[in-house]
Each structure stands twice: as C-alpha cells, then as structure tokens.
Amino acid sequence: MLNKTNLPAHPAGGSPNRQTKPPLHTRSSARPAYAKTEAKPLPAKDQSAPIKNRDRSRMNHAQIKIKPTVIQTKPIIHSKDTLRIIPLGGQEEVGRNMTLFEYDGDIVILDMGMMFPEEDMPGIDYIIPNISYLKGKEKQVRGVILSHGHLDHIGAAPLLLKQLGYPVVVGRDMTIAMVKKKMEDFDKGSAENLKTIRVGSVTDKITLGKFRIEFFEVEHSIMDAVGVIIRTPHGTVIHPGDWTMEKDPTGKSLTDYTGLSALPSPRILMLESLGAIVTNPSRTTEEEMYANLEKLIDDAPGKIIIGTFSSQIRRIGHILEYAEQIGKKVALDGYSMKMNVEIAKELGYIKMHKTTLIPVSDISKYPKNKIVIICTGAQGEGNAVLSRIVNGEHRHIQIQKDDTIIFSSSIIPGNERTIQRLKDNLYRKCDNVIHSDILDVHTSGHCSALDIQNIMRQVQPDFFLPVYANHYMLKEAEKLAIRIGFRRDNIFVLDNGNILEIQNNKAKLLPNKVDTSYVMVDGLGVGDIGQVVLRDRQLLAQDGMFVITVIIDSKTKKIIGKPQVTSRGFIFVKENFDLVNATKKKVEEIVEKKTSPDTSINWDYVKNNIRETVGSFLYSKTQRRPMVLPVVIEV
Ligand SMILES: [Zn+2]
Secondary structure, three states: OOOOOOOOOOOOOOOOOOOOOOOOOOOOOOOOOOOOOOOOOOOOOOOOOOOOOOOHHOOOOOOEEOOOOOOOOOOOOOOOEEEEEEEEEOOOOOOOEEEEEEEEOOOEOOOOOEEOOOOOOOOOOOOEOOOOHHOOOHHHHEEOOOOOOHHHHHHHHHHHHHHEEEEEEEEEEEHHHHHHHHHHOOOOOHHHOOOOOOOOOOOOOOOOOOOOEEEEEEOOOOOOOEEEEEEOEEEEEEOOOOEEEEEEEOOOOOOOHHHHHOOOOOOOEEEEEEEHOOOOOOOOOOHHHEEEHHHHHOOOOOOOEEEOOOOOOHHHHHHHHHHOOOEEEEEOOOOHHHHHHHHHHHHOOOOOOOOOOOOHHHHHHOOHEEEEEEEOOOOOOOOOHHHHOOOOOOOOOOOOOEEEEOOOOOOOOOHHHHHHHHHHHHHOOOOOEOOOOOOOOOOHHHOOOHHHHHHHHOOOOOEEEOOOOOOHHHHHHHHHHHHHHOOHEOOOOOOOOOOOEEEEOEEOOOOOOOOOEEEEEEEEEOOOOOHHHHHHHHHHHEEEEEEEEEEEEOOOOOOOOOOEEEEEEOOOOHOOOOHHHHHHHHHHHHHHHHOOOOOOOOHHHHHHHHHHHHHHHHHHHHHHOOOOEEEEEEO
8 A cells, every 4th residue: 555644535446337448559669768767766645635524505606706816927928839738726736636738729628626725724615726817718618628526626617617608528427427416516506507528438539629639547546537638739648637556466557558658749748646755655455455344344343434535436335335245234424425425326336235325323223243334534624424423422323342443544644643633532432443554444546656657668758747746746756757767858847827838849838827826715705815814814813813992082082981802812801800901001091192182083093003002012921913903983
C-alpha cells in the first residue's frame, strides 16, 4: 500500500465493470530511449476526501456572484493557430481541478472540481475554480469532459455549468450520474438542463469543435474513471485524470500505456502526480487488501464498523458483495456514501440482493455478528458518523467491546491529530480496532513515484506537465522525469492561470496569467466572500470581539450613563471587572477629548479613536487583539 500515513482518499479497486484495455496503437516509437537511472522513491497524498458535512440545504439555490479578488491582467491576445493549455485550478493544490484547452476559437474544458477550504478559511464550505477568463467566451466552449466522479473533478459542475449556459458534458455513466445527482442537490430540477455525450466505451471517438477526443482505460478507486486524449493539429494531450497502476499479486503492473506512445507528436502528457512523493509504496496488492478485509469480516465476533471515504466506491461495493456472500447484512451511514452506492447500484456496478442493504435503524433486529456497518468519518471530522458513534451520540449504533472497527482509509495530511484522538477514544471502547499500521486494510487509488517513471517510459511524451497536486509534488514529479533522462526544458510545472502555448512542436509559457483567485462558496453565497471578510473571520476566530456602545447626548455631547461593553470570545466580562472598567474610563476620556458641545461632531473620527486607543490598551493588558467595534449612538 502506498505510504499509509500520508495517503488520503481514493484507493484503487477491482471494478466489477472493468473493461479490457483497447489496443491503442501498436507501432513502436522511434523516440530516444530513456536513460535507465534508479529512481529515488519519495511519500503521497490525494483528495476526493470527505466533504465537510455542513447543512446541505444551505447550498441550494446559491446566487451566482463571481467576484474575483485579483484584477485580470490586460487582455490576452490569442494567436489563432496554437494550442493553449490553461489550468484554472489543480496546479497549486489538491482539488478544484479544471483545465482549459483552446484552439482556433474553440475551447474544451477538462474537469470542474471543487476544493475543500484550508484551515484559515473559517466558515467556507468549498472553493470552485474562477472562470472569469471565460466571460464572453461562453459560446466558444464546445464541451466539458469529466474524467471521473470524484468531487475534486466534478464538485463545481453544478455552479459552473450553469454560469456557462450548460455546455455539453462528456463522461462515462457513473460520472454523469453523479453530476446529475450533484445538480439536483444543488438546485432541484437543474439536471434537466444537462446535455451529455455518453462515453459508452473507451474506443469511442468524439468531436468537440476542432478538437478530437479519444479515451483510454485507467485504474482508479471509482468506477468509470477514464483517461482522455485531446487531439489538435498542434499537439496531442494525454491526460489520465486520477490514476494508479494496478499490480498483480507479484507486484507486476497490469496496466500498460505503451499504446499511447504511437499517438501523433507532439505528445503532451498531463499527469496527475500526487504519487510523486510516494517512494516506498506498500507491496500490498488490491487482492491482499481485500483478503485482509474479508478475513476480518468473517471472523468478527461482534458487529463490524468500517470507516472509509465515500469516494472509495469500488471498495464499498466489494465489501457489500462479500458480506452478502457470507450472509451478513450491511448498513451504510453518511449521505455521500449512500448516494454513491445508490448510483453504482442503479448502474449495475454493485450487484446485490435488495435485502442485503438494511437501514441503520434496523441493525438491532439482527444478531450482532451478522452486521457490517460502512460509514464515513475516518478522518475524525466532528459531525461525521464515526465521531458520533464514538461519542455515544449515534441514535442506532453503540460500540461494544467485541465489535471490530476498521479504518480502511489513509490519513489526509493535516488530519493526523484528530484521527489520533478518534483512535484513542475507540480503543477505550472497543478491543478490536484495526488500521493500516496493524494490517493492510487500505490501498491508494493513486500512483507511486515508480509508476510515474513507468508511465513516462511507456508513453514517451514530448512534453511533460505534472498536474493535479500541490506544487512541491509537481516539482518532485519533474525530478522523477529528469532522473530517467527526460529533458528539463520539455517539462512545464505550471501554476494556476499560466498559459502554455504549443505550436510547431514548440511549447512556450506566456508571461501573463489569467485570474484564478479563489471563488469561495459559503452557504448561499458564491464568490461574495472576499479577503476582507475572510480576514475578519480569522481575527474573530483568533481573539474574539469587543463591542463598546456609548450613548451621547446630542446637545451636551456628554455620555449618558456609562459606556457598555460586550465581549465575545475575548474575555469573560464578569471575571475581568478591572480591565472592563479601565477600558470604559478610556472611552469616556476619548469622547470628552474629541468632542465639544459647540461644534458638530465627526463621529467616524471619534469611533476610529475609540477603536485604536482601546485596541492598543487591550493589547497592552492582555497581549490579545480582539476586533474592537465601537458603536456610538447620539440621542
Ligand atoms: Zn479521483
């Protein structure tokens, strides 16, 4: 398994609907062989991760108000006869994956993902790509190709498709079904606007304006992930989306991409490179991982609770089918997990008898050793199912000593401490807690460093663009390519908004960038939260707020009564009388000094004085900087 401690989200899995890989092209390439250098392995990460479980209904009917916080640079003139590649997201983060391809007046989009907020974005639900570059070009968008149904690839589709006037969406069944569901969740009835081109088989070929689109099979943790080939006269883009190399039990790769090396030059390999830092991938194969899980399910003396990502649909499907085989019932808990399984069932990707799946409320009707619960929350998210179970707040699931709890997931970097706390609590309540440090019960849906070098050798691209990861991972992918003899000047580690032009076998990075500043979604608002609001939230979160209200007689300009103070998240007023009284005194002095009964008063000036003086006074006494809000009322 890939470095378990670093690896989040989607693992690979044996899909029930695996298709054999079509022979792409067979001609062996005349390109120079790669120097065989030993690759130094590196660690990994991914995303599709659990969505913060905020009240979903709030996200409905969002108003579309894109307000970029960065000013667009001067208009970017597009020389007609070039292929342009413009990533709008996914180059500096894991998430909000979206890339534009522009050729001769036509635009094709690959993926429309969302991103989960960073820790310093309190209250933000998610972030979507900024499409201000497409303003006025909506009609040029010939289609949106979606590589697979994970949220970092489709999560922004409901909003962005609407903004673009619903261009045609290209994808395989599971992906399209998930987009439809997302659209309905977001705005009921909106899925009726969806126009689709169904990719029935990876041998399908379609035309979107002047682009020719083809596909290839990839391995990933969700059904119907597909690799995309975008052909233009100036270059052939090869983009696997998210991918891993499936291995047989001896560790030999089952996936072969050599056929892609026969595509016309220049071949531009855009490669998801989360795995660039995974240098010691686990040797555990999918098969072994499933065998471990199955044995645990077989032997469990009590009920089994498996915490995993809802994005790991293949694995969830596998567990469901296995549980049915041995006569156990399965209850799912977690909105996205139920939704994903429902879609996969409808499409026939998970096959089971309808009595196998039971509602969580029914688990007490069966012997405990006949129950398997699959739930979300293995990252320790506060409101997710596993946390509620361990805190004794779940209506139907109580943990008993002889239960078996399995963490079949990796740790998303940043979640280490919450997961440790969750494990501590689980160990107090249950004797059988299994996680990847004990037994391999998770494999990643992403490649490793060696896989990246392998696919490079197989595809033999002319240009290499590592994508869909944090910047440092992209740089590590660059190093991996150089180590096997790839030329540095043919590698482009792009930032969001960079424009790469390809013409006559040459690639050129333009000096200007398109605007890719964050478009944040908070409840019903899309893009209405800017840096100012965010900074206020950060301030409030750090040191709280301190409100001072003074009522002033309009004639005498004297304070009526005493200034009133309200503290939230700063100090407990009742235990800090001295500080509060001293502050009130300061305020009285300011009002006295800055007003006079004879002249009309500049209240803004007075308020600013109160804010500054009180701010520095409170800091001198507490070393904290609460947000100071003066309220002056004249009566
Ligand atoms: Zn994915």
